[in-house]
Amino acid sequence: MTTSLVHAATRTAAPNRTLAVLATAQFLVVLTTSIVNVALPQVRAGLDLSAAALSWVVNAYVLLFGALLLLGGRLGDVHGLRRVFLAGLALFTGSTLAAGLAGNAVMLIGARAGQGIGAALLAPTALALVLRLFPAGAARGTAMGVWGAVSGAGGAAGVILGGLLSGILGWRAVFFVTVPVALTLLVAAWYWVEPDQPRGGTVDALSALSVTAGLIAVIYGLSDWHDVTARGSLVAGALLLTVFMIRQQRVVDPLVPRRIFTVGRVGPANALMSLLDAVWIGLFFFLPLYQQRTLGYSPAVAGVTQLPLALSITALSWATPRLDRLLPRRTVLGGGLVALTAGLAWLSRAPHDGTFLADLLGPSLLAGAGLGVAFVELTSLSAAGVPAGDSGLAGGLVNATRQVGGAVGLAVLTAVVAGGDYGAAFTGAALIAAASAVLSLIWLRS
Numbered sequence: 001m002t003t004s005l006v007h008a009a010t011r012t013a014a015p016n017r018t019l020a021v022l023a024t025a026q027f028l029v030v031l032t033t034s035i036v037n038v039a040l041p042q043v044r045a046g047l048d049l050s051a052a053a054l055s056w057v058v059n060a061y062v063l064l065f066g067a068l069l070l071l072g073g074r075l076g077d078v079h080g081l082r083r084v085f086l087a088g089l090a091l092f093t094g095s096t097l098a099a100g101l102a103g104n105a106v107m108l109i110g111a112r113a114g115q116g117i118g119a120a121l122l123a124p125t126a127l128a129l130v131l132r133l134f135p136a137g138a139a140r141g142t143a144m145g146v147w148g149a150v151s152g153a154g155g156a157a158g159v160i161l162g163g164l165l166s167g168i169l170g171w172r173a174v175f176f177v178t179v180p181v182a183l184t185l186l187v188a189a190w191y192w193v194e195p196d197q198p199r200g201g202t203v204d205a206l207s208a209l210s211v212t213a214g215l216i217a218v219i220y221g222l223s224d225w226h227d228v229t230a231r232g233s234l235v236a237g238a239l240l241l242t243v244f245m246i247r248q249q250r251v252v253d254p255l256v257p258r259r260i261f262t263v264g265r266v267g268p269a270n271a272l273m274s275l276l277d278a279v280w281i282g283l284f285f286f287l288p289l290y291q292q293r294t295l296g297y298s299p300a301v302a303g304v305t306q307l308p309l310a311l312s313i314t315a316l317s318w319a320t321p322r323l324d325r326l327l328p329r330r331t332v333l334g335g336g337l338v339a340l341t342a343g344l345a346w347l348s349r350a351p352h353d354g355t356f357l358a359d360l361l362g363p364s365l366l367a368g369a370g371l372g373v374a375f376v377e378l379t380s381l382s383a384a385g386v387p388a389g390d391s392g393l394a395g396g397l398v399n400a401t402r403q404v405g406g407a408v409g410l411a412v413l414t415a416v417v418a419g420g421d422y423g424a425a426f427t428g429a430a431l432i433a434a435a436s437a438v439l440s441l442i443w444l445r446s
Contacts (some may be wrong), residue, residue, distance in 0.1 A: 014192075015133050021188050022126045023146050025089060027154040028178055028185070029119045032061070032096070034158030034284075036112075038303065039166035039174045043108075046171050053105040059220065060109045064116030065123075066403030067215035071208050073124035073396020074255055080198040081125045081132070081392055086189060088121025093182040100175035124395035129193060131383050131391045141321030141380065148317025148376040152368070155284060156310025159303040167300065199389040207247050207255040214240030219403065222411040260393060264385035268443035270401040273378045275436040277402040278409020279340065279429045280371060283309075285410060286429075287347075290422040291360075294352055305356050312368025313375075320376040330444045333377040337437035340370025344430035348423045370433070381444075 036043075037058065044054045076084040095114030102108035130147065134140040165173040214237045221234030248254040261267040287309075291302040316336075323332045343366030350359040382398040383391065409432065413425045 018133055018192050018194070019130060019143055019146060021185060021192055022130050023150045024181070024185055025085075025122055025126045025189070026147060027150040028092070028182060029123050030151050030154030031158045031161075031178065032115060032119065034155050035162040035174045036061075038159055038162030039171045042166045042171035047102070047105060047108065049105050053109070056109050057112055060112040061116040061119075063216045063219055064113055065119045066219050066400065066407070067212045068117060068120035069124055069396045069400040069403065070211055070256060070393075071203070071396070072121040073128065073392040073394070074203055075121070076125035076128055076392030077199045077389055078201050078203055081129050081196050082193050085122050085125040085129060085193065086186070088118045088125065089182065089186050089189060090118070092118030092122060093179065093186055096175050096182060097179050100172045100179070124399050125392055127395035127399070128391035129196070131386070131395070132196065132388055136384060138321065138325070141324055144376045144380045145318045145321045147379060148320065148372055149314040151375065152310050152313030152317055152372060156306060159288070159306060163300045163303045201253050204247070204251050204253065204255055207244055207251065210240050210244040210247060211255060214238075214244055215400070215404070219407045222407040256393065256397070260386065260390055260397065265381045265444060266383070266386065266394065269378050269381035270398055272436055272440055272443070273382060273398055274401045274405025274408070275432055276371070276374050276378060277405040278412070279344070279433050281406035281410050282413040282425060282429045283344070283367065286413065286417070286422050286425040290350070294422065295354060305360065306364070308361055309364040309368040312365045313372040316369040316372030317376050320373050323373070329377060329381075330440070333374060333440050333444065334437055336370045336373025336377065337433055337440055338370070339366055340374060341430050341433040341437060343367025343370060344426050344433055348426035348430060350423065
Protein backbone atom coordinates (compact mmCIF):
# COMPACT_ATOMS: atom_id res chain seq x y z
CA MET A 1 0.00 0.00 0.00
CA THR A 2 2.77 2.41 0.99
CA THR A 3 4.83 1.54 -2.12
CA SER A 4 1.84 2.22 -4.37
CA LEU A 5 1.32 5.61 -2.79
CA VAL A 6 4.98 6.52 -3.27
CA HIS A 7 4.87 5.50 -6.93
CA ALA A 8 1.66 7.49 -7.47
CA ALA A 9 3.20 10.57 -5.86
CA THR A 10 6.30 10.22 -8.03
CA ARG A 11 4.22 10.03 -11.20
CA THR A 12 2.31 13.12 -10.13
CA ALA A 13 5.45 15.07 -9.26
CA ALA A 14 7.40 14.13 -12.42
CA PRO A 15 5.44 16.32 -14.88
CA ASN A 16 5.63 19.31 -12.54
CA ARG A 17 9.35 18.75 -12.03
CA THR A 18 9.89 18.61 -15.78
CA LEU A 19 7.76 21.72 -16.23
CA ALA A 20 9.97 23.52 -13.70
CA VAL A 21 13.07 22.66 -15.75
CA LEU A 22 11.53 23.75 -19.06
CA ALA A 23 10.01 26.93 -17.61
CA THR A 24 13.38 27.88 -16.10
CA ALA A 25 14.92 27.54 -19.58
CA GLN A 26 12.27 29.93 -20.92
CA PHE A 27 13.05 32.30 -18.04
CA LEU A 28 16.74 32.32 -19.01
CA VAL A 29 15.95 33.06 -22.67
CA VAL A 30 13.75 36.04 -21.75
CA LEU A 31 16.22 37.21 -19.10
CA THR A 32 19.09 37.15 -21.60
CA THR A 33 17.11 39.30 -24.02
CA SER A 34 16.71 42.13 -21.49
CA ILE A 35 19.62 41.87 -19.04
CA VAL A 36 22.31 42.90 -21.52
CA ASN A 37 20.52 46.00 -22.83
CA VAL A 38 20.77 47.82 -19.49
CA ALA A 39 24.51 47.08 -19.27
CA LEU A 40 25.42 48.33 -22.77
CA PRO A 41 27.06 51.61 -21.61
CA GLN A 42 29.39 49.63 -19.31
CA VAL A 43 30.10 47.10 -22.08
CA ARG A 44 31.08 49.90 -24.46
CA ALA A 45 33.38 51.52 -21.94
CA GLY A 46 34.91 48.23 -20.78
CA LEU A 47 35.89 46.99 -24.25
CA ASP A 48 36.22 50.41 -25.92
CA LEU A 49 33.62 49.50 -28.55
CA SER A 50 32.48 51.67 -31.41
CA ALA A 51 28.79 52.48 -31.75
CA ALA A 52 28.49 50.00 -34.64
CA ALA A 53 30.15 47.20 -32.67
CA LEU A 54 27.92 47.91 -29.68
CA SER A 55 24.80 47.58 -31.82
CA TRP A 56 25.98 44.14 -32.94
CA VAL A 57 26.28 43.02 -29.32
CA VAL A 58 22.47 43.21 -29.40
CA ASN A 59 21.86 42.32 -33.06
CA ALA A 60 23.99 39.18 -33.09
CA TYR A 61 21.70 37.63 -30.48
CA VAL A 62 18.38 39.03 -31.67
CA LEU A 63 18.84 38.29 -35.37
CA LEU A 64 20.00 34.68 -35.03
CA PHE A 65 17.49 33.91 -32.31
CA GLY A 66 14.56 35.22 -34.33
CA ALA A 67 15.69 33.77 -37.66
CA LEU A 68 16.47 30.23 -36.50
CA LEU A 69 13.35 29.55 -34.42
CA LEU A 70 11.45 27.81 -37.23
CA LEU A 71 14.44 25.63 -38.04
CA GLY A 72 15.05 24.90 -34.36
CA GLY A 73 11.46 23.73 -33.86
CA ARG A 74 11.54 21.55 -36.97
CA LEU A 75 14.87 19.98 -36.02
CA GLY A 76 13.25 19.01 -32.73
CA ASP A 77 10.40 17.23 -34.52
CA VAL A 78 12.78 15.39 -36.87
CA HIS A 79 15.63 14.47 -34.51
CA GLY A 80 13.96 14.50 -31.09
CA LEU A 81 12.80 17.42 -28.96
CA ARG A 82 14.85 16.49 -25.90
CA ARG A 83 18.01 15.98 -27.94
CA VAL A 84 17.76 19.36 -29.66
CA PHE A 85 16.74 21.07 -26.40
CA LEU A 86 19.83 19.73 -24.62
CA ALA A 87 22.09 20.70 -27.53
CA GLY A 88 20.65 24.21 -27.54
CA LEU A 89 20.98 24.57 -23.78
CA ALA A 90 24.62 23.37 -23.88
CA LEU A 91 25.48 25.85 -26.65
CA PHE A 92 23.64 28.63 -24.82
CA THR A 93 25.53 27.90 -21.57
CA GLY A 94 28.96 27.74 -23.20
CA SER A 95 28.32 30.90 -25.21
CA THR A 96 27.16 32.77 -22.10
CA LEU A 97 30.42 31.87 -20.32
CA ALA A 98 32.40 32.93 -23.40
CA ALA A 99 30.57 36.29 -23.45
CA GLY A 100 31.56 36.96 -19.86
CA LEU A 101 35.22 36.12 -20.64
CA ALA A 102 35.34 38.06 -23.94
CA GLY A 103 38.34 40.33 -24.28
CA ASN A 104 37.39 42.16 -27.45
CA ALA A 105 34.46 42.99 -29.72
CA VAL A 106 34.89 39.98 -32.01
CA MET A 107 34.83 37.51 -29.11
CA LEU A 108 31.82 39.15 -27.50
CA ILE A 109 29.79 39.39 -30.71
CA GLY A 110 30.66 35.79 -31.59
CA ALA A 111 29.56 34.64 -28.14
CA ARG A 112 26.32 36.56 -28.44
CA ALA A 113 25.70 34.87 -31.80
CA GLY A 114 26.23 31.51 -30.09
CA GLN A 115 23.71 32.51 -27.42
CA GLY A 116 21.19 33.36 -30.13
CA ILE A 117 21.64 30.03 -31.92
CA GLY A 118 21.38 28.10 -28.65
CA ALA A 119 18.24 30.02 -27.65
CA ALA A 120 16.67 29.33 -31.05
CA LEU A 121 17.17 25.60 -30.49
CA LEU A 122 16.00 25.44 -26.89
CA ALA A 123 13.05 27.89 -26.86
CA PRO A 124 10.73 26.15 -29.37
CA THR A 125 11.64 22.65 -28.21
CA ALA A 126 11.05 23.58 -24.56
CA LEU A 127 7.54 24.80 -25.43
CA ALA A 128 6.92 21.70 -27.56
CA LEU A 129 8.00 19.42 -24.70
CA VAL A 130 5.54 21.20 -22.39
CA LEU A 131 2.76 20.73 -24.95
CA ARG A 132 3.53 17.02 -25.21
CA LEU A 133 3.81 16.62 -21.46
CA PHE A 134 0.42 18.18 -20.73
CA PRO A 135 -2.54 17.16 -22.91
CA ALA A 136 -5.26 19.64 -23.82
CA GLY A 137 -7.42 20.62 -20.87
CA ALA A 138 -6.93 22.02 -17.39
CA ALA A 139 -3.40 20.61 -17.01
CA ARG A 140 -2.18 22.33 -20.16
CA GLY A 141 -3.90 25.56 -19.14
CA THR A 142 -2.04 25.54 -15.84
CA ALA A 143 1.23 24.84 -17.63
CA MET A 144 0.64 27.75 -20.01
CA GLY A 145 -0.09 29.96 -17.01
CA VAL A 146 3.31 29.06 -15.58
CA TRP A 147 4.89 29.70 -19.00
CA GLY A 148 3.41 33.18 -19.18
CA ALA A 149 4.35 33.95 -15.60
CA VAL A 150 8.04 33.09 -16.06
CA SER A 151 8.12 35.06 -19.32
CA GLY A 152 6.91 38.18 -17.56
CA ALA A 153 9.20 37.61 -14.59
CA GLY A 154 12.21 37.04 -16.85
CA GLY A 155 11.81 40.36 -18.61
CA ALA A 156 11.55 42.28 -15.34
CA ALA A 157 14.40 40.38 -13.69
CA GLY A 158 16.63 41.19 -16.66
CA VAL A 159 16.02 44.93 -16.40
CA ILE A 160 16.59 45.03 -12.64
CA LEU A 161 19.57 42.63 -12.50
CA GLY A 162 21.21 44.26 -15.51
CA GLY A 163 21.23 47.64 -13.81
CA LEU A 164 22.32 46.39 -10.39
CA LEU A 165 24.98 43.89 -11.48
CA SER A 166 26.61 46.12 -14.09
CA GLY A 167 26.67 49.02 -11.65
CA ILE A 168 28.11 47.06 -8.70
CA LEU A 169 30.16 44.21 -10.20
CA GLY A 170 30.73 45.31 -13.79
CA TRP A 171 29.21 44.27 -17.12
CA ARG A 172 30.71 40.76 -17.12
CA ALA A 173 28.49 39.88 -14.16
CA VAL A 174 25.35 40.06 -16.35
CA PHE A 175 26.68 36.99 -18.18
CA PHE A 176 28.36 35.15 -15.32
CA VAL A 177 25.23 35.27 -13.13
CA THR A 178 23.32 32.94 -15.47
CA VAL A 179 26.10 30.37 -16.03
CA PRO A 180 25.63 28.34 -12.80
CA VAL A 181 21.86 28.39 -13.30
CA ALA A 182 22.22 27.16 -16.88
CA LEU A 183 24.70 24.43 -15.85
CA THR A 184 22.37 23.21 -13.11
CA LEU A 185 19.51 23.28 -15.57
CA LEU A 186 21.50 21.24 -18.08
CA VAL A 187 22.11 18.48 -15.52
CA ALA A 188 18.50 18.54 -14.34
CA ALA A 189 17.19 18.35 -17.90
CA TRP A 190 19.46 15.38 -18.67
CA TYR A 191 17.87 13.40 -15.83
CA TRP A 192 14.34 14.77 -15.62
CA VAL A 193 13.24 15.45 -19.21
CA GLU A 194 12.23 12.11 -20.68
CA PRO A 195 13.35 11.18 -24.22
CA ASP A 196 10.72 11.52 -26.93
CA GLN A 197 10.22 9.64 -30.18
CA PRO A 198 11.55 11.63 -33.17
CA ARG A 199 9.24 11.98 -36.13
CA GLY A 200 12.10 11.22 -38.51
CA GLY A 201 12.59 12.55 -42.00
CA THR A 202 14.85 15.31 -43.28
CA VAL A 203 14.99 19.09 -43.22
CA ASP A 204 15.17 20.67 -46.66
CA ALA A 205 18.47 22.60 -46.69
CA LEU A 206 17.39 25.20 -49.28
CA SER A 207 14.18 25.97 -47.37
CA ALA A 208 16.09 26.29 -44.11
CA LEU A 209 18.71 28.56 -45.69
CA SER A 210 16.21 30.82 -47.46
CA VAL A 211 13.89 31.30 -44.48
CA THR A 212 16.77 31.87 -42.06
CA ALA A 213 18.54 34.39 -44.30
CA GLY A 214 15.21 36.02 -45.17
CA LEU A 215 14.18 36.49 -41.56
CA ILE A 216 17.62 37.84 -40.63
CA ALA A 217 17.41 40.37 -43.47
CA VAL A 218 13.85 41.42 -42.61
CA ILE A 219 14.46 41.77 -38.86
CA TYR A 220 17.65 43.73 -39.50
CA GLY A 221 15.93 45.92 -42.08
CA LEU A 222 13.12 46.75 -39.68
CA SER A 223 15.55 47.61 -36.89
CA ASP A 224 16.64 50.80 -38.71
CA TRP A 225 14.53 51.17 -41.82
CA HIS A 226 15.51 54.83 -42.27
CA ASP A 227 19.00 53.66 -43.31
CA VAL A 228 19.58 52.87 -47.01
CA THR A 229 21.41 49.64 -46.20
CA ALA A 230 18.60 48.51 -43.91
CA ARG A 231 16.00 49.20 -46.60
CA GLY A 232 18.03 47.14 -49.05
CA SER A 233 18.17 44.37 -46.47
CA LEU A 234 14.39 44.54 -46.15
CA VAL A 235 13.94 44.08 -49.90
CA ALA A 236 16.43 41.20 -49.97
CA GLY A 237 14.62 39.57 -47.07
CA ALA A 238 11.28 39.82 -48.82
CA LEU A 239 12.78 38.15 -51.93
CA LEU A 240 14.33 35.35 -49.90
CA LEU A 241 11.06 34.69 -48.06
CA THR A 242 9.28 34.58 -51.43
CA VAL A 243 11.78 31.94 -52.57
CA PHE A 244 11.07 30.05 -49.36
CA MET A 245 7.29 30.11 -49.90
CA ILE A 246 7.64 28.92 -53.50
CA ARG A 247 9.96 26.16 -52.35
CA GLN A 248 7.42 25.02 -49.74
CA GLN A 249 4.92 24.26 -52.51
CA ARG A 250 7.36 21.98 -54.34
CA VAL A 251 9.05 19.80 -51.71
CA VAL A 252 7.58 16.59 -50.30
CA ASP A 253 8.33 17.43 -46.67
CA PRO A 254 8.20 21.25 -46.33
CA LEU A 255 9.75 23.05 -43.39
CA VAL A 256 6.41 24.76 -42.66
CA PRO A 257 3.66 22.52 -44.08
CA ARG A 258 0.40 24.18 -45.00
CA ARG A 259 -1.48 21.74 -42.79
CA ILE A 260 -0.23 23.50 -39.63
CA PHE A 261 -2.45 26.50 -40.44
CA THR A 262 -5.57 24.36 -40.89
CA VAL A 263 -5.47 22.97 -37.36
CA GLY A 264 -7.69 24.64 -34.77
CA ARG A 265 -6.94 28.35 -34.51
CA VAL A 266 -3.20 28.16 -35.25
CA GLY A 267 -3.32 30.76 -38.03
CA PRO A 268 -5.39 33.42 -36.22
CA ALA A 269 -3.51 32.82 -32.95
CA ASN A 270 -0.15 33.46 -34.61
CA ALA A 271 -1.46 36.57 -36.36
CA LEU A 272 -2.77 37.96 -33.07
CA MET A 273 0.47 37.00 -31.30
CA SER A 274 2.43 39.11 -33.80
CA LEU A 275 0.24 42.11 -32.92
CA LEU A 276 0.53 41.39 -29.20
CA ASP A 277 4.33 41.30 -29.32
CA ALA A 278 4.39 44.53 -31.31
CA VAL A 279 2.69 46.10 -28.29
CA TRP A 280 4.78 44.15 -25.74
CA ILE A 281 8.16 45.14 -27.23
CA GLY A 282 7.01 48.71 -27.79
CA LEU A 283 5.87 49.10 -24.19
CA PHE A 284 9.07 47.74 -22.67
CA PHE A 285 11.15 49.88 -25.06
CA PHE A 286 9.42 53.24 -24.69
CA LEU A 287 8.38 53.12 -21.02
CA PRO A 288 12.00 53.17 -19.70
CA LEU A 289 12.83 55.94 -22.18
CA TYR A 290 9.90 58.04 -20.93
CA GLN A 291 10.93 57.39 -17.32
CA GLN A 292 14.60 58.29 -17.87
CA ARG A 293 14.50 61.03 -20.53
CA THR A 294 11.27 62.76 -19.55
CA LEU A 295 10.90 62.11 -15.84
CA GLY A 296 14.65 62.00 -15.10
CA TYR A 297 14.73 58.57 -13.45
CA SER A 298 18.06 56.76 -13.11
CA PRO A 299 18.34 53.33 -14.83
CA ALA A 300 18.03 51.56 -11.47
CA VAL A 301 14.90 53.53 -10.49
CA ALA A 302 13.39 52.97 -13.94
CA GLY A 303 13.94 49.24 -13.54
CA VAL A 304 12.43 49.06 -10.07
CA THR A 305 9.38 51.11 -11.07
CA GLN A 306 8.61 48.57 -13.80
CA LEU A 307 8.11 45.90 -11.15
CA PRO A 308 4.32 46.49 -10.92
CA LEU A 309 4.03 45.92 -14.67
CA ALA A 310 6.00 42.67 -14.47
CA LEU A 311 4.16 41.46 -11.36
CA SER A 312 0.82 42.16 -13.04
CA ILE A 313 1.87 40.13 -16.10
CA THR A 314 3.02 37.29 -13.86
CA ALA A 315 -0.08 37.27 -11.64
CA LEU A 316 -2.60 37.34 -14.49
CA SER A 317 -0.66 34.73 -16.47
CA TRP A 318 -1.00 32.47 -13.46
CA ALA A 319 -4.69 33.30 -13.04
CA THR A 320 -5.74 32.94 -16.70
CA PRO A 321 -6.28 29.13 -16.63
CA ARG A 322 -8.64 29.65 -13.70
CA LEU A 323 -10.54 32.32 -15.62
CA ASP A 324 -10.90 29.86 -18.52
CA ARG A 325 -12.79 27.50 -16.22
CA LEU A 326 -15.33 30.22 -15.47
CA LEU A 327 -15.69 31.97 -18.84
CA PRO A 328 -15.33 31.13 -22.54
CA ARG A 329 -11.74 31.51 -23.78
CA ARG A 330 -12.84 34.05 -26.39
CA THR A 331 -14.30 36.22 -23.64
CA VAL A 332 -11.18 35.97 -21.48
CA LEU A 333 -8.88 36.83 -24.40
CA GLY A 334 -11.08 39.72 -25.51
CA GLY A 335 -11.21 41.06 -21.96
CA GLY A 336 -7.43 40.89 -21.68
CA LEU A 337 -6.94 42.80 -24.92
CA VAL A 338 -9.47 45.45 -23.85
CA ALA A 339 -7.62 45.86 -20.54
CA LEU A 340 -4.34 46.19 -22.45
CA THR A 341 -5.87 48.84 -24.72
CA ALA A 342 -7.22 50.80 -21.76
CA GLY A 343 -3.89 50.67 -19.92
CA LEU A 344 -1.96 51.94 -22.93
CA ALA A 345 -4.49 54.69 -23.64
CA TRP A 346 -4.22 55.79 -19.99
CA LEU A 347 -0.42 55.73 -20.23
CA SER A 348 -0.49 57.88 -23.37
CA ARG A 349 -1.91 60.74 -21.26
CA ALA A 350 1.04 60.76 -18.84
CA PRO A 351 2.38 64.35 -18.65
CA HIS A 352 5.99 65.56 -18.86
CA ASP A 353 5.98 66.24 -15.12
CA GLY A 354 4.14 63.05 -14.18
CA THR A 355 4.67 60.99 -11.03
CA PHE A 356 4.87 57.25 -10.58
CA LEU A 357 1.87 56.91 -8.25
CA ALA A 358 -0.43 59.25 -10.15
CA ASP A 359 0.49 58.50 -13.77
CA LEU A 360 2.34 55.18 -14.09
CA LEU A 361 1.20 52.71 -11.44
CA GLY A 362 -2.44 52.37 -12.55
CA PRO A 363 -1.84 52.00 -16.30
CA SER A 364 1.10 49.65 -15.67
CA LEU A 365 -1.07 47.30 -13.63
CA LEU A 366 -3.88 47.40 -16.19
CA ALA A 367 -1.64 46.92 -19.24
CA GLY A 368 0.31 44.15 -17.48
CA ALA A 369 -2.90 42.29 -16.68
CA GLY A 370 -3.94 42.43 -20.33
CA LEU A 371 -0.53 41.26 -21.55
CA GLY A 372 -0.51 38.31 -19.15
CA VAL A 373 -3.99 37.11 -20.14
CA ALA A 374 -3.46 37.53 -23.88
CA PHE A 375 -0.03 35.88 -23.91
CA VAL A 376 -1.26 32.73 -22.18
CA GLU A 377 -4.41 32.44 -24.30
CA LEU A 378 -2.64 32.95 -27.62
CA THR A 379 0.20 30.59 -26.74
CA SER A 380 -2.36 27.90 -25.92
CA LEU A 381 -4.38 28.54 -29.08
CA SER A 382 -1.25 28.47 -31.26
CA ALA A 383 -0.76 24.79 -30.43
CA ALA A 384 -4.31 23.57 -29.75
CA GLY A 385 -4.98 20.41 -31.75
CA VAL A 386 -1.51 20.28 -33.35
CA PRO A 387 -0.31 16.65 -33.81
CA ALA A 388 2.59 15.53 -31.64
CA GLY A 389 4.85 15.24 -34.69
CA ASP A 390 4.41 18.96 -35.40
CA SER A 391 4.70 20.27 -31.83
CA GLY A 392 8.25 21.54 -32.38
CA LEU A 393 7.11 23.37 -35.48
CA ALA A 394 4.22 24.93 -33.55
CA GLY A 395 6.62 26.09 -30.84
CA GLY A 396 9.03 27.53 -33.40
CA LEU A 397 6.25 29.20 -35.36
CA VAL A 398 4.72 31.08 -32.44
CA ASN A 399 8.15 32.20 -31.20
CA ALA A 400 9.16 33.35 -34.69
CA THR A 401 5.84 35.17 -35.02
CA ARG A 402 6.58 37.01 -31.80
CA GLN A 403 10.05 38.07 -32.95
CA VAL A 404 8.89 39.37 -36.33
CA GLY A 405 5.82 41.07 -34.83
CA GLY A 406 8.00 42.76 -32.22
CA ALA A 407 10.46 43.99 -34.86
CA VAL A 408 7.68 45.35 -37.08
CA GLY A 409 5.87 46.94 -34.15
CA LEU A 410 8.98 48.66 -32.81
CA ALA A 411 9.81 50.05 -36.28
CA VAL A 412 6.29 51.40 -36.70
CA LEU A 413 6.07 52.90 -33.21
CA THR A 414 9.52 54.46 -33.53
CA ALA A 415 8.35 56.16 -36.71
CA VAL A 416 5.42 57.82 -34.94
CA VAL A 417 7.53 59.19 -32.09
CA ALA A 418 8.51 62.75 -32.93
CA GLY A 419 10.66 64.93 -30.71
CA GLY A 420 10.51 62.57 -27.76
CA ASP A 421 6.71 62.47 -27.64
CA TYR A 422 6.41 59.04 -26.07
CA GLY A 423 2.69 59.55 -25.63
CA ALA A 424 2.37 59.05 -29.41
CA ALA A 425 4.09 55.67 -29.10
CA PHE A 426 1.69 54.58 -26.35
CA THR A 427 -1.25 55.82 -28.42
CA GLY A 428 -0.03 53.79 -31.40
CA ALA A 429 0.37 50.72 -29.21
CA ALA A 430 -3.16 51.22 -27.86
CA LEU A 431 -4.53 51.29 -31.42
CA ILE A 432 -2.74 48.03 -32.22
CA ALA A 433 -4.14 46.45 -29.05
CA ALA A 434 -7.65 47.68 -29.91
CA ALA A 435 -7.37 46.19 -33.41
CA SER A 436 -6.26 42.92 -31.83
CA ALA A 437 -9.33 42.91 -29.57
CA VAL A 438 -11.66 43.41 -32.53
CA LEU A 439 -9.91 40.75 -34.63
CA SER A 440 -10.00 38.25 -31.77
CA LEU A 441 -13.80 38.57 -31.60
CA ILE A 442 -14.08 38.06 -35.36
CA TRP A 443 -11.55 35.22 -35.79
CA LEU A 444 -12.36 33.25 -32.65
CA ARG A 445 -16.13 33.21 -32.82
CA SER A 446 -16.43 29.50 -32.06
